[in-house]
Amino acid sequence: xxxxxxxxxxxxxxxxxxxxxxxxxxxxxxxxxxxxxxxxxxxxxxxxxxxxxxxxxxxxxxxxxxxxxxxxxxxxxxxxxxxxxxxxxxxxxxxxxxxxxxxxxxxxxxxxxxxxxxxxxxxxxxxxxxxxxxxxxxx
Amino acid sequence: xxxxxxxxxxxxxxxxxxxxxxxxxxxxxxxxxxxxxxxxxxxxxxxxxxxxxxxxxxxxxxxxxxxxxxxxxxxxxxxxxxxxxxxxxxxxxxxxxxxxxxxxxxxxxxxxxxxxxxxxxxxxxxxxxxxxxxxxxxxxxxxxxxxxxxxxxxxxxxxxxxxxxxxxxxxxxxxxxxxxxxxxxxxxxxxxxxxxxxxxxxxxxxxxxxxxxxxxxxxxxxxxxxxxxxxxxxxxxxxxxxxxxxxxxxxxxxxxxxxxx
Numbered sequence: 001x002x003x004x005x006x007x008x009x010x011x012x013x014x015x016x017x018x019x020x021x022x023x024x025x026x027x028x029x030x031x032x033x034x035x036x037x038x039x040x041x042x043x044x045x046x047x048x049x050x051x052x053x054x055x056x057x058x059x060x061x062x063x064x065x066x067x068x069x070x071x072x073x074x075x076x077x078x079x080x081x082x083x084x085x086x087x088x089x090x091x092x093x094x095x096x097x098x099x100x101x102x103x104x105x106x107x108x109x110x111x112x113x114x115x116x117x118x119x120x121x122x123x124x125x126x127x128x129x130x131x132x133x134x135x136x137x138x139x
Numbered sequence: 140x141x142x143x144x145x146x147x148x149x150x151x152x153x154x155x156x157x158x159x160x161x162x163x164x165x166x167x168x169x170x171x172x173x174x175x176x177x178x179x180x181x182x183x184x185x186x187x188x189x190x191x192x193x194x195x196x197x198x199x200x201x202x203x204x205x206x207x208x209x210x211x212x213x214x215x216x217x218x219x220x221x222x223x224x225x226x227x228x229x230x231x232x233x234x235x236x237x238x239x240x241x242x243x244x245x246x247x248x249x250x251x252x253x254x255x256x257x258x259x260x261x262x263x264x265x266x267x268x269x270x271x272x273x274x275x276x277x278x279x280x281x282x283x284x285x286x287x288x289x290x291x292x293x294x295x296x297x298x299x300x301x302x303x304x305x306x307x308x309x310x311x312x313x314x315x316x317x318x319x320x321x322x323x324x325x326x327x328x329x330x331x332x333x334x335x336x337x338x339x340x341x342x343x344x345x346x347x348x349x350x351x352x353x354x355x356x357x358x359x360x361x362x363x364x365x366x367x368x369x370x371x372x373x374x375x376x377x378x379x380x381x382x383x384x385x386x387x388x389x390x391x392x393x394x395x396x397x398x399x400x
Contacts, residue, residue, distance in 0.1 A: 010164065012258050012336050014157030030319050043168065043316040045328050068329065070168055072314065077164055081332070082258075 003037035007053055009062055009078040016083040017053065017062060024076050025052040026069045027126075035071050042071040048123040050086070050130040051078055061086035063130050065123050086134045089127050098124035141357035147254060148290075148350035154255070155287075155343040162336050166306045169326075169333050171314055173305045176322045182273060183303045183330040192225045193246070193268055193277040194218060195300065195338060197284035197345045198234035200250055204352035205359075207285060207293060208233040211345075214295040215283045219243065226277065228268050230261055230342060246271070256346070258339050265338050269331060272301050284341040285348040290355065293348045300334055 007024060009017040024035045027049030035042075046069055051062045067080040101121035105114070173184065196215050198208045212234060219225045227243055229235040232250040239245060247267035252260045271277045280301040286294045318325050 008160065008164075010161040012158055012161045012339050014154070015160050028319060041314045041316045042319065043172065043325055044319040045325060067332075068168065068325075070164070070316075079161060079164055079168070079332075 003074070004055075005035065005037050006075045007078075008076070009051065009064075009080060009083050011067075011080045011083050013082075016080070016085065017060070019053070019055065021053045021055045021076070023052075023054040025054075026076075026078065027051070027064070028069060033069075035076055038073045039071050041073070042069070044069050046078070046080070048119070048126045050126065050133075051083075061130055061134065063089055063127050084127075086130050089131045089134075091128065091131045094124050094127035094131065098128065141354055141361055144350050144353035144357055148347060148354055151254070151343065151347045151350055152287075155340070155347055158336075158340055158343060162340055165329075165333055165336055169303075169329055170306050170308050171316065172318075172322055172326045172329060174308065175316075175318075176326050181323070181327055181330060183301055183334070184305070186302050187278050189223050189278040191277045192223055192279045192281065193228055193271055194225050195228045195230065195264065195268055195280065195282045196234040196238070197282070197338075197341050198229070198231035199345070199349040200232040200252075201349075202233065203356060204349055205356040207349060207352040208237075210293075211283055211285050211295045212237050214297060218281060218283065218297050226271075228264050230264050230338075231345070252342070254346070256339075256342050258335065261338060261342055262335065265335050269301070269334065282338065282341055284345040285352075287344050287347040287351055290351045293352055300337060303330055303333060 004020040004022065005024060007017065007019055007021045008015070022037070026033060026035070027047045029045040029047050032049070033044070046064055046067045048065050049063075051064055053060045053062070062078075062080075063084045063086065064078060064080040065082045067078060067083075070077040070079065098121060101117050101124055104117040105121065194215060196211070198211050202208065208231075215227075215234065215238075225243070227234075227238055227245045228247045229238065229245055230249045230252070235245060235248045235250060247264050249261055249264040268277075268280050272280055279299065282298050282300045283295065286296050288294050
C-alpha cells in the first residue's frame, strides 16, 4: 500500500477532520505549501486561507482563519484558530464581513486597528474564494 | 432540575473532551519549540520580580450549585491575601459580583457565556490579561477555576498562567522540526494561543463542575424534600388519629351523660 498521511484538523473547540490523505495543501504564513507523505518535520504558522486534503482523487476543502501546521513524515496536524468545512461556509456572512473590513480600511485608523481590519479582510476574502471554488467545481 | 443538570453535565463533558486533542497537540508542539529557541527568551517565558499580579477568576453565572462559587471565591481570596497587590479579571457573574462588593479592582469581566461558550466569548478577558502583562503593569497572571475531578469531587484550584510553564517533555518525543520562519517567531505566535487554550479549557472544566454541583444540590434538595414529606405525612396521620380519638371519646362521654340523665 502506498504511503498515506494521517491528517488531523483540530481547533480549540473540537476536531474538524480526521482521516488519511495522499496530499495536503495549506496556506503557510511564508507561502502556500504542499505536503506529500514522508515530508521532513516542519512547523509553520498559517495564514487565513483554505486547506486542501486529497485522498484517492477526492478533494476536501477547509477554511482556516490562522493557526499552525505541524508536519511529520506520516502525519499532518492543523492547529487551527477556527476551521470550517467548505460546505459550511456562510457566503452571505463572509460577504458582509468583507464589506465591513473594507469600509473600516477607508477610515483613518491607528496601526493596530489597521492591522486588525486588514486581517479581517484577508479572512473574508479567503472564505469567499473557497466558496466560489466550491461552486465552480459543482457545476 | 436534577435530571436537567445531569444531562447538561453530560453535554458539557463531551465539549470538554472535544477540546482535548487541540490542547494536547499544542502542549507537545510548545515543549518542542521552547527547547529549540535560543537567544533572548520571549517575555511570556521570563520570570520577573513580582510587584503586582492579575488573577483570572472563573466562576458560574448562576447559583443553586451548593458551595461551588463560594469555594472558588475563597481560594481566590487566599491568593489575593497571600502576596502582592492583585487586580481581577473575572469570567462569570458570581465572582464579579462578590469582588465588586468587596472593592477589589476588576479590570475586565466576561459573563453570560452560556452553556456553549466559544473561544471568542472569553477572548476579551484573556487579551486584557495578556496586554497587562506585556505592558509590564502586572508581573504574574494566575487562574482560579473549579476542576471537575468527579461528580462528587470538585476541586477549586489556582494555576500560574503567565509566565507560561512549559510542559515537561515526554521521553522520545524530540522531532527536530524545520521552522518557517525562525523558531523564535513561531514561539511568539504559539504562546498567546497556548494561554487562550488553557483559559478556554478552564472555562469548560468550570462549567462541568457547575452542572455537577447543581446535580448534587438538586439531588440533595429532592432527598430532603422526600424526608420532609415523610415526616409531615407521619405528623398528619398522628394528628388525625388524635383528633378522631378525642371526638370519639367526647361522643361516648356525651352519650353516657345523656343516658345517666
